Amino acid sequence: MSLLNMSTTCYMAVILWLTTGSTRCQTAIPNVHGGVGAVLGVSNASVLLQDPSSETLYLGARGSILALHTSNLTWKHPSIKWEATEKERKSCMGKGKREDDCYNYICLLEVLKDGRIYVCGSYAYDPQCGFIDPVTFTLVKEEGDKVGKGKCPYDPRQPHTAVTADGVLYTASPSNFWGTEFDITRAAGQQVRMDQSINWLSDPEFVSSALVRESPGDDDKIYFFFTENAIEYDLYTKVRVTRVARVCKGDVGGSKTLQKRWTSFLKAQLVCRDRDSGQYYTVLTHAYPLEHRLGDPSSTHFYTLFTSQWKGERVSAVCVYSLADITKVFATGGFRDMKRNCVNSGSSESVPDPRPGQCINDDLRAQGYNSSFDMPDRVLQFAKEHPLLTSTVDAAPLLVRRGTTYTRITATNISNSDAALLHLGTDQGELHSVSIVGRIATLLQEIPLTTSVEPVNNILIHQGHVVVGSPSSLSRVPVEGCRVYSSCQVCARAAGLGCVWDVNKRACVADSPVQRESEDPLKVCGTGEGRCSPVVKELRVKKGLVVLLPCDHPHLSPLPCVWEHPQGRHTQQHHSHLEVTVSGSSLGFYSCRCSAQGDYSWGSEPCLTASYQLIMEDLSVKGRVDPGLWRSPVWVYISCVLLGVLVGALGATVFLKRLCWRAAQQTQLVDRNGRGANQGQQGRGPTCYENKLVMSDTPVGQSGESVL
Numbered sequence: 001m002s003l004l005n006m007s008t009t010c011y012m013a014v015i016l017w018l019t020t021g022s023t024r025c026q027t028a029i030p031n032v033h034g035g036v037g038a039v040l041g042v043s044n045a046s047v048l049l050q051d052p053s054s055e056t057l058y059l060g061a062r063g064s065i066l067a068l069h070t071s072n073l074t075w076k077h078p079s080i081k082w083e084a085t086e087k088e089r090k091s092c093m094g095k096g097k098r099e100d101d102c103y104n105y106i107c108l109l110e111v112l113k114d115g116r117i118y119v120c121g122s123y124a125y126d127p128q129c130g131f132i133d134p135v136t137f138t139l140v141k142e143e144g145d146k147v148g149k150g151k152c153p154y155d156p157r158q159p160h161t162a163v164t165a166d167g168v169l170y171t172a173s174p175s176n177f178w179g180t181e182f183d184i185t186r187a188a189g190q191q192v193r194m195d196q197s198i199n200w201l202s203d204p205e206f207v208s209s210a211l212v213r214e215s216p217g218d219d220d221k222i223y224f225f226f227t228e229n230a231i232e233y234d235l236y237t238k239v240r241v242t243r244v245a246r247v248c249k250g251d252v253g254g255s256k257t258l259q260k261r262w263t264s265f266l267k268a269q270l271v272c273r274d275r276d277s278g279q280y281y282t283v284l285t286h287a288y289p290l291e292h293r294l295g296d297p298s299s300t301h302f303y304t305l306f307t308s309q310w311k312g313e314r315v316s317a318v319c320v321y322s323l324a325d326i327t328k329v330f331a332t333g334g335f336r337d338m339k340r341n342c343v344n345s346g347s348s349e350s351v352p353d354p355r356p357g358q359c360i361n362d363d364l365r366a367q368g369y370n371s372s373f374d375m376p377d378r379v380l381q382f383a384k385e386h387p388l389l390t391s392t393v394d395a396a397p398l399l400v401r402r403g404t405t406y407t408r409i410t411a412t413n414i415s416n417s418d419a420a421l422l423h424l425g426t427d428q429g430e431l432h433s434v435s436i437v438g439r440i441a442t443l444l445q446e447i448p449l450t451t452s453v454e455p456v457n458n459i460l461i462h463q464g465h466v467v468v469g470s471p472s473s474l475s476r477v478p479v480e481g482c483r484v485y486s487s488c489q490v491c492a493r494a495a496g497l498g499c500v501w502d503v504n505k506r507a508c509v510a511d512s513p514v515q516r517e518s519e520d521p522l523k524v525c526g527t528g529e530g531r532c533s534p535v536v537k538e539l540r541v542k543k544g545l546v547v548l549l550p551c552d553h554p555h556l557s558p559l560p561c562v563w564e565h566p567q568g569r570h571t572q573q574h575h576s577h578l579e580v581t582v583s584g585s586s587l588g589f590y591s592c593r594c595s596a597q598g599d600y601s602w603g604s605e606p607c608l609t610a611s612y613q614l615i616m617e618d619l620s621v622k623g624r625v626d627p628g629l630w631r632s633p634v635w636v637y638i639s640c641v642l643l644g645v646l647v648g649a650l651g652a653t654v655f656l657k658r659l660c661w662r663a664a665q666q667t668q669l670v671d672r673n674g675r676g677a678n679q680g681q682q683g684r685g686p687t688c689y690e691n692k693l694v695m696s697d698t699p700v701g702q703s704g705e706s707v708l
Contacts, residue, residue, distance in 0.1 A: 035465065035477030037449070038073040040066065044156075048458035048469045049109040049117070051134060057460075057467065058117060058132075059474070060106025065119060067137050070462050073474050077137035082106070084124035092124040095177075101125070105156035112188065113167025120152035125177060127152040150175040150183040150193065163209040165222060165249050172206040172224050184224060184247065184262070192253050192260055200265060200387045204228040204243075208287040211249075212323060213297050219359035220249040223326075225270075225287040225304070232336055232388065240309050242270040242284040244302075244321075244393065246330060248359035251372050257380040263372040265383070266357040268329045269392045272306045272319035274400065281306035281317040281397065290411040292418055298324060303422065305409045306397075316406040317397040318422065318434075318441070325393050330357065333391030335382075349382065356383035399434065399441035399556035406432075410459045410466070414497050421497060423466050423479060425456025431468055433479050434556065437496030441556040444485065444494055449475040482508040488525035501525065532607040536589075540617040541582045551576040551592035551610050561594035562606065580614070587614050 040061065047060035056076055059066040063083035067076045084092070084104045092102035101122075108120040108129075117132035119139070127148025130141040153160050153174040160173035168188050175183040182201045185193040194200060204226040212221045223246050230241040245267040253260045272281040286305040293299040300323040308315050335351060354364060356379050360371060369375060408425040414435075422434040422441075429452065433445040449456070450473055458469035468475045478484055482499035485491040491501040491508035500511040501524050541547055551561045561576040566588040570581035576594065580586055590613075593606040 035475060036073050037473060037475040038068070039473050042066065042079070042472070044105055044471050045469060045474075046457055046471070047106055047109045048460050048467070049111070050460055050462055050467075051111055051117070053111075053115065054134065056134065057474075058109050059469065060109050060119065060121075062103050062105050065106060065109075065132065065139070068474070070467065070476075073467075073476055080132070080137065080139050082119075082121060082130070082139060088124040088126065092126075095125065097125055101156060103156075104128075107152040107156065107160060108162050108171070110162055110164045110169055111167070112164070112169065118169060118188075120148045122152055122154060122156040123148070125154045127154060150185045151187050153179065155179050159205045159207060161206040161209040161224065163211055163222065165211045165220060168249075170209065170222050170247075172204075172209060172226070184245070184265070190252055192251055192262055194262060194265070198261070198384060198387075200267075201226075202229040202231045207284055210287070210289040210302070212289065212300055215297070217362040219361065221359065222247050222249060223289075223302075225284060225302070227282070227284045230269075232338065240282055242272070242282060242304075242306070243267045244270055244326060246326075248372070250360055253372060254375060254377070254380045255373050257377045258384055263375060263380055263383060264357050264359055265387055266330050266389060267387055268326070268333060268389045270304070270319075270321060271392045271394045272304070272317060272397055273394065274317075275396050281308060281315075281319070281400075283307045283309045285407065286409050288410050290413060290420060292413055292420070293416050294413070301420075302326075303409055303411045303420070305406050305424075307405070314405055315400065315402045316404055316424075317400045318406075318409065318424075319395040319397050320436075321393055321395050329389055329391045329393050331355075333389035335386035336388040336390045338385065338388060352376070352379045352382050354379060356380070356386065398436060398439065401556060407455045407457060408459045410461055411436075412461055419496060421479075423459055423461070425459050425468060427455040429454050429456060429470055431456065431459075431466065431475075431477065431479070435494055435497050440496065442493045442496065443556055444490060445479070447477060447479075449473075449477070482510045484508075492525060532609070534609060534611050536611040536613055538613045538615060540615050541587075542617050543582055543584070545582045547580045547582060547614070549578045549580060549590055549592075549610070549612055551578070551594065561592050561609070563590065563592050565590045582614070582616075584616075587616055589613055 040059070042061035042064045045059055045061040045066075049058040049060075050056075050070060051058065055070045057068045057070045057073070059068065063081060065080040065082060067079075068074060069076050082104055084102065089099075089102045093099055102124045104121040104123045106119060106121045107127075108118065110118050112118050112131075115134060117134060118129065119132055120127060120129040127146075128141065129148045129151060130139050132139050150173055151162070151169075151171045154177050155174070158174050158179050160171070162169060162171040162173075164170070168186065170185070171187050172184045173182070175181050180203075182204055183194050184201075185191070205228070206224060206226045208225045210223045210225075212223060214220050223244060225242070225244055227240050227242050230239040233239055245265065247262050248264040251262055251264045254263050270284070273279070274281075283306060284304060285307055288303045289300055290303060291297065291300045302321045302323070304319050304321065306317045306319060307313075335356070337349075354367070354369065354375070358364065360369060405427040406424045407427050410423045411420045412423070414421055418438075420436045422436060424432040424434060426432065429448065429450040431445075431447045431449055432443065433447075435442045435444055449468055450470060452472075454470045454472065456468055456470055458467075460467040460469075464478060464481060465476050466479050468477070482491065482494060482497070485494050485499060485508040488501045488508075491499050494508070498510055499508050501507075502509045503524055539547065549563075551563075563571075563573060563578045565571060565578070565580075566586055570583055570586050572579045576592070578590065578592070580590070590611070591608055592610040594609050
């Protein structure tokens with residue numbers, strides 16, 4: 001770590017203690033915005049399933065399967081213990097695997113057609129599956145060798161995905177011990193799978209899958225989203241690209257060619273590129289489908305979460321792809337000749353008729369093709385050799401956030417329109433709410449869910465609430481509806497969702513989802529500041545200090561804001577924030593102007609969003625800490641000394657509090673049927689969150705202040 005980073009860390013830690021009286025620590029989950037939470041008493045919880053026929057929430061963890069009430073996250077049944085035996089664990093370690101990997105990590109939970117819950121686990125590098133009776137919550141293991149092959153990875157760290165279509169299971173997963181072979185399989189019913197010798201995939205990382213229903217007469221589709229090596233490029237270094245693949249639900253394989261293999265498998269590249277900066281985001285981390293107009297599958301959009309493939313760069317981008325664009329590429333795109341291994345090399349062979357990779361529809365039935373079994377061998381042979389299309393599905397990011405790593409994304413529909421409310425989980429255990437209206441992304445809330453730093457690995461929407469899962473805990477928070485926006489400023493940001501601030505009720509209420517073009521929702525907030533006329537903030541500074549000036553821009557546009565400042569060159573822009581090294585020539589007026597990408601309901605001209613006046617502090621007058629990140633070497637050393645004294649006292653206080661809290665928790669756990677986990681809302685522990693000194697996108701009162 002550099003001296004500068006160490007100095008900044010020491011300074012921030014001292015201010016953190018002074019402003020909050022605590023540092024981030026491990027506690028029970030607090031009551032967040034009227035929600036509930038539960039510490040699970042298990043480790044490595046990773047799979048979450050809501051049974052649509054009941055109020056039961058199933059959760060898979062290491063060696064355990066839990067059933068909880070969705071409404072309050074209390075236990076519905078005692079947990080099922082399904083652990084690998086000591087003999088199997090020793091055998092796993094004898095094959096060179098780490099001890100931590102030689103447990104049974106639950107990787108799959110899906111509801112089958114008969115109502116049973118299908119469950120699979122890595123089982124000490126020997127995947128196993130079984131069935132859970134939802135009434136008695138008992139597990140019956142599936143008999144046979146290698147029953148979990150292709151359904152659950154041997155290595156619990158390898159990504160995979162699964163989805164059910166009318167109770168039939170489809171999976172995409174590594175399928176061998178070494179994790180070098182991969183399979184996309186219909187695991188139940190009339191089995192169809194991918195023949196590894198065909199080499200349709202190149203070291204893929206599956207992140208998501210989805211069923212999309214079609215209009216009557218056409219076959220439903222299963223879509224898989226993943227990142228893989230681009231074998232079409234003849235380069236010395238590996239290039240990772242994002243793909244979307246598709247198979248047909250009614251695909252039963254061919255009669256001679258591709259027997260019990262997919263005849264409809266096609267894949268295309270997804271491109272997430274900022275057109276203004278030219279930057280590509282190439283590593284897909286999650287994807288979520290949203291049908292914007294209920295009952296209309298053609299209105300489906302896929303909201304995808306990307307990051308950069310360059311190590312050390314913390315950046316997250318959201319791109320959205322319409323089903324119409326993806327369907328067009330699959331229906332009309334050219335076929336790439338994989339044998340020639342050339343860039344943008346289309347196939348020199350003529351494309352046979354019917355078009356390879358088609359799903360059976362009314363047009364094909366009229367020609368006598370009632371199933372994939374009836375397709376000619378020449379068509380199937382062409383499909384076997386040409387799985388990749390030359391056309392790409394392109395999109396520009398709706399939002400780009402640097403310094404934030406998003407791990408999961410979901411989306412909810414707003415008033416049956418193209419607007420959406422995104423729920424984004426971070427690697428720091430936070431839930432962010434972002435409204436999408438047209439091309440405008442607006443940050444509404446940043447909610448800390450846990451006081452321990454662990455990533456969000458599941459987000460599930462249920463009856464106006466969002467259930468958020470992390471490796472050791474669950475949270476259920478209300479995030480839908482205007483009522484959750486407790487301040488006028490945040491309500492104004494949600495104007496695109498149909499929210500307006502009621503001055504009489506002092507509450508955010510639902511109104512028309514279309515804001516009048518000339519109306520500025522911030523005018524009703526009584527702050528004296530219009531959207532484009534912020535109050536000038538006077539900052540008194542000292543020579544040699546470094547100040548970070550935030551640009552109060554609520555919209556998460558990929559475009560950085562533009563600063564106007566004195567001619568002194570001691571400035572550096574960090575996306576929308578400006579870093580200023582104080583000198584005689586850097587004093588003066590600073591202003592930030594931002595314009596959102598795409599249509600903007602309040603005008604398309606760049607808007608003045610923040611103004612500052614930097615004034616040199618009179619040395620005869622005691623200075624004060626101004627907004628911005630103040631870095632002074634002398635103050636840093638003094639701060640570090642103070643930090644040692646303060647943290648010592650704080651540590652003793654926190655230690656005693658935690659002893660009392662843990663004693664209370666143990667008493668509580670014993671009182672609740674001896675199940676070893678809290679079935680209700682946890683007792684209140686200390687709420688201690690990191691207090692960021694740099695002004696964030698979240699208004700005061702929408703993060704730690706509203707946590708009980």
